[in-house]
Amino acid sequence: MMNPEIGIFRDYLLSMEAFLEAEARQHNESIDVIDERIRRGEIKPILNDSTQIPAQMDYDFYRLQMLEHFSNILWKSCFVSLYTYLETSLMHRCQWQRQRIGITIDLKDMAKSGLERSMLYLEKVVRIKFSRGTSREWSDIQNYRQLRNCIVHNQGVLDENVEHREKLARYLRNKSTISLDINNEILLSREFCEETIETIERFLFAVDANLSSEET
Numbered sequence: 001m002m003n004p005e006i007g008i009f010r011d012y013l014l015s016m017e018a019f020l021e022a023e024a025r026q027h028n029e030s031i032d033v034i035d036e037r038i039r040r041g042e043i044k045p046i047l048n049d050s051t052q053i054p055a056q057m058d059y060d061f062y063r064l065q066m067l068e069h070f071s072n073i074l075w076k077s078c079f080v081s082l083y084t085y086l087e088t089s090l091m092h093r094c095q096w097q098r099q100r101i102g103i104t105i106d107l108k109d110m111a112k113s114g115l116e117r118s119m120l121y122l123e124k125v126v127r128i129k130f131s132r133g134t135s136r137e138w139s140d141i142q143n144y145r146q147l148r149n150c151i152v153h154n155q156g157v158l159d160e161n162v163e164h165r166e167k168l169a170r171y172l173r174n175k176s177t178i179s180l181d182i183n184n185e186i187l188l189s190r191e192f193c194e195e196t197i198e199t200i201e202r203f204l205f206a207v208d209a210n211l212s213s214e215e216t
Contacts, residue, residue, distance in 0.1 A: 027060040075188035090118035128210040137203035
């Protein structure tokens with residue numbers, strides 16, 4: 001079931017995690033070294049003010065704080081890219097099936113938009129036997145759509161401007177890999193991005209299995 005394109009996302013996820021861990025380790029080690037030098041008396045408080053810390057240590061703390069914010073930006077970017085990949089993948093499957101079978105109806109002729117339109121095309125025009133109603137992956141993807149829209153259109157803040165806010169809030173409460181900060185900004189994690197990768201991979205595999213059965 002391994003999808004080579006999905007594999008690239010997995011590699012990207014690992015590289016981001018490695019970068020964040022390396023940055024955090026570098027600044028924590030720097031803080032430890034400076035703290036030890038202070039303890040030994042090698043570094044004296046600035047202007048004899050014991051509340052002051054060395055500039056480098058102040059910078060290290062600042063960088064660690066910024067890394068927490070930056071990591072959330074990276075995970076959100078990865079998630080939105082995954083959703084875009086899913087949309088594009090389904091569109092390509094619709095276009096390929098149209099050419100293969102010689103269908104006159106174009107994808108743009110269908111109602112709806114995005115994933116809904118592509119699935120409607122595959123079900124009603126290509127006539128694959130795929131039950132969205134019983135698909136756990138499709139159910140998850142519907143939540144991804146709302147989450148993606150909140151991130152793209154409302155900076156990831158769960159407030160009154162978010163469509164279907166309560167439904168999205170219920171989904172977030174049940175996800176241990178997603179959290180909210182004090183300002184109701186959605187915080188994603190590497191683990192959630194990995195879950196998203198696995199869900200999309202299983203979903204596309206199921207769609208392709210149905211397409212293959214139609215071709216035989």
